[in-house]
Amino acid sequence: xxxxxxxxxxxxxxxxxxxxxxxxxxxxxxxxxxxxxxxxxxxxxxxxxxxxxxxxxxxxxxxxxxxxxxxxxxxxxxxxxxxxxxxxxxxxxxxxxxxxxxxxxxxxxxxxxxxxxxxxxxxxxxxxxxxxxxxxxxxxxxxxxxxxxxxxxxxxxxxxxxxxxxxxxxxxxxxxxxxxxxxxxxxxxxxxxxxxxxxxxxxxxxxxxxxxxxxxxxxxxxxxxxxxxxxxxxxxxxxxxxxxxxxxxxxxxxxxxxxxxxxxxxxxxxxxxxxxxxxxxxxxxxxxxxxxxxxxxxxxxxxxxxxxxxxxxxxxxxxxxxxxxxxxxxxxxxxxxxxxxxxxxxxxxxxxxxxxxxxxxxxxxxxxxxxxxxxxxxxxxxxxxxxxxxxxxxxxxxxxxxxxxxxxxxxxxxxxxxxxxxxxxxxxxxxxxxxxxxxxxxxxxxxxxxxxxxxxxxxxxxxxxxxxxxxxxxxxxxxxxxxxxxxxxxxxxxxxxxxxxxxxxxxxxxxxxxxxxxxxxxxxxxxxxxxxxxxxxxxxxxxxxxxxxxxxxxxxxxxxxxxxxxxxxxxxxxxxxxxxxx
Ligand code: GAP
Numbered sequence: 001x002x003x004x005x006x007x008x009x010x011x012x013x014x015x016x017x018x019x020x021x022x023x024x025x026x027x028x029x030x031x032x033x034x035x036x037x038x039x040x041x042x043x044x045x046x047x048x049x050x051x052x053x054x055x056x057x058x059x060x061x062x063x064x065x066x067x068x069x070x071x072x073x074x075x076x077x078x079x080x081x082x083x084x085x086x087x088x089x090x091x092x093x094x095x096x097x098x099x100x101x102x103x104x105x106x107x108x109x110x111x112x113x114x115x116x117x118x119x120x121x122x123x124x125x126x127x128x129x130x131x132x133x134x135x136x137x138x139x140x141x142x143x144x145x146x147x148x149x150x151x152x153x154x155x156x157x158x159x160x161x162x163x164x165x166x167x168x169x170x171x172x173x174x175x176x177x178x179x180x181x182x183x184x185x186x187x188x189x190x191x192x193x194x195x196x197x198x199x200x201x202x203x204x205x206x207x208x209x210x211x212x213x214x215x216x217x218x219x220x221x222x223x224x225x226x227x228x229x230x231x232x233x234x235x236x237x238x239x240x241x242x243x244x245x246x247x248x249x250x251x252x253x254x255x256x257x258x259x260x261x262x263x264x265x266x267x268x269x270x271x272x273x274x275x276x277x278x279x280x281x282x283x284x285x286x287x288x289x290x291x292x293x294x295x296x297x298x299x300x301x302x303x304x305x306x307x308x309x310x311x312x313x314x315x316x317x318x319x320x321x322x323x324x325x326x327x328x329x330x331x332x333x334x335x336x337x338x339x340x341x342x343x344x345x346x347x348x349x350x351x352x353x354x355x356x357x358x359x360x361x362x363x364x365x366x367x368x369x370x371x372x373x374x375x376x377x378x379x380x381x382x383x384x385x386x387x388x389x390x391x392x393x394x395x396x397x398x399x400x401x402x403x404x405x406x407x408x409x410x411x412x413x414x415x416x417x418x419x420x421x422x423x424x425x426x427x428x429x430x431x432x433x434x435x436x437x438x439x440x441x442x443x444x445x446x447x448x449x450x451x452x453x454x455x456x457x458x459x460x461x462x463x464x465x466x467x468x469x470x471x472x473x474x475x476x477x478x479x480x481x482x483x484x485x486x487x488x489x490x491x492x493x494x495x496x497x498x499x500x501x502x503x504x505x506x507x508x509x510x511x512x513x514x515x516x517x518x519x520x521x522x523x524x525x526x527x528x529x530x531x532x533x534x535x536x537x538x539x540x541x542x543x544x545x546x547x548x549x550x551x552x553x554x555x556x557x558x559x560x561x562x563x564x565x566x567x568x569x570x571x572x573x574x575x576x577x578x579x580x581x582x
Pocket of ligand 1: 185186187188218220227228229230231233235237339340341342443445446447448449450
């Protein structure tokens with residue numbers, strides 16, 4: 001047998017082969033195929049659904065169990081106020097342009113970048129190594145289309161004017177059209193909206209992390225790349241709330257200090273340890289760096305190849321409206337480097353926005369070691385004025401005013417200026433016990449679907465066994481949708497094999513029984529869905545109660561007693577075939 005390590009370099013159409021396998025073997029199917037399908041919507045078939053579930057579980061093991069980020073589950077429909085506050089209604093836009101001839105709507109900046117790249121024009125808006133990160137502004141995109149005469153990549157027709165297109169899906173909550181709703185574009189906003197309750201849950205102490213896995217929705221303009229760009233996708237996000245003055249010191253930094261990562265940033269390209277990246281200010285602070293390391297741990301655990309994983313810092317133009325620093329974990333696939341996760345420092349942006357919109361305080365009281373005497377400018381609400389003016393909202397306005405110290409300019413509550421006659425501004429000397437701090441948020445945010453695709457591509461292999469070509473999916477053992485296959489060598493042994501199959505199922509293995517076709521064909525069928533171990537019941541089984549266990553990757557076999565089979569397989573799933581079959 002010959003193993004084709006590094007095969008991916010030699011398979012030109014790897015992405016087509018992976019997709020063909022995924023469709024044929026029940027990992028991925030285009031949604032609503034019987035009605036012609038819809039770009040950007042994909043189903044997970046039975047094997048894909050188990051694989052995805054296991055990827056999500058690996059994520060939970062690291063971030064929920066390992067990091068103690070507690071999970072919550074909030075609705076996928078959000079109210080208008082939520083997204084007014086978050087900025088998604090005004091800022092969550094992509095640039096579109098329509099072809100005047102064929103009327104195809106295209107992502108304008110992608111058309112421009114693609115044109116500049118393919119025609120070899122050095123674009124001053126792109127860093128050479130990060131060309132895929134180019135995000136030209138609307139004005140710049142229009143200028144480039146006009147000055148280079150860029151035309152429709154599909155039909156060559158002229159392009160119209162560049163527009164903003166908001167990616168949010170809208171809906172209405174309840175009958176009639178009274179209350180607008182939006183399908184969430186990220187799970188994070190549900191977490192921010194729960195901040196006051198979360199703070200109480202975590203007993204008013206920072207830092208704490210909150211995790212959420214669920215569907216997010218983005219009305220992507222022209223999603224053409226399988227499950228890489230979806231209109232409905234699974235997000236796995238953690239929001240870590242931290243005192244901003246403590247971002248530079250993560251309590252568990254030592255655990256990751258020596259982890260090495262591949263880095264691509266404006267100031268540094270190469271490999272460095274997490275500690276060196278922090279010490280040299282390549283990564284801004286320990287909280288970001290720590291989560292980058294945990295992110296790497298997750299990707300390696302689920303089978304993303306380390307040699308095809310890098311961390312790229314966003315260019316200033318590229319950053320989401322809420323972030324001051326963001327790193328993408330990128331996996332190299334035949335689609336190029338694709339963003340699998342973003343690790344962002346969202347600062348206090350979201351909490352401050354929701355504080356303004358809701359009028360509720362989004363701060364944590366952080367006590368000093370001993371009280372301090374300080375002069376403060378405070379806002380004193382005048383209830384006799386606020387009462388008649390704001391009626392049943394007056395208390396909320398007064399409470400809000402009382403939280404403000406050192407005000408500058410207008411005071412805004414629920415998007416409106418508070419009438420200045422409703423308060424006085426006074427300077428007082430106070431004994432202060434502590435500070436109200438708006439936490440900063442460090443957010444590792446993962447795309448589960450892109451991760452699943454990358455795992456499939458990195459696991460896909462073709463080699464030759466006994467002179468026959470085979471496809472083999474070299475998934476990490478624990479991730480395989482079928483963990484053990486059970487085969488009778490010949491029909492006469494079916495009954496005994498079913499017994500073994502039932503035993504393994506009872507013991508909690510994901511097991512499949514297969515008695516059709518030659519034994520070779522059955523092995524091939526399971527090799528290509530990544531089943532790590534195949535148990536064969538043969539004539540010796542009847543004589544001495546043993547079976548053979550075959551390893552998917554090496555095709556080696558060992559003989560083991562049925563009496564200890566479950567222990568053997570558990571050990572193999574945990575430590576690998578070689579480690580448990582010396
Ligand atoms: N809350 C932060 C946030 O949403 P993002 O970079 O927009 O950040 C995080 O998304 C991850 O979600 C990305 O790294 C990517 O893996 C995944 N993702 C984003 N848009 C996607 C889409 N249209 N289809 C599939 N996955 C997507």
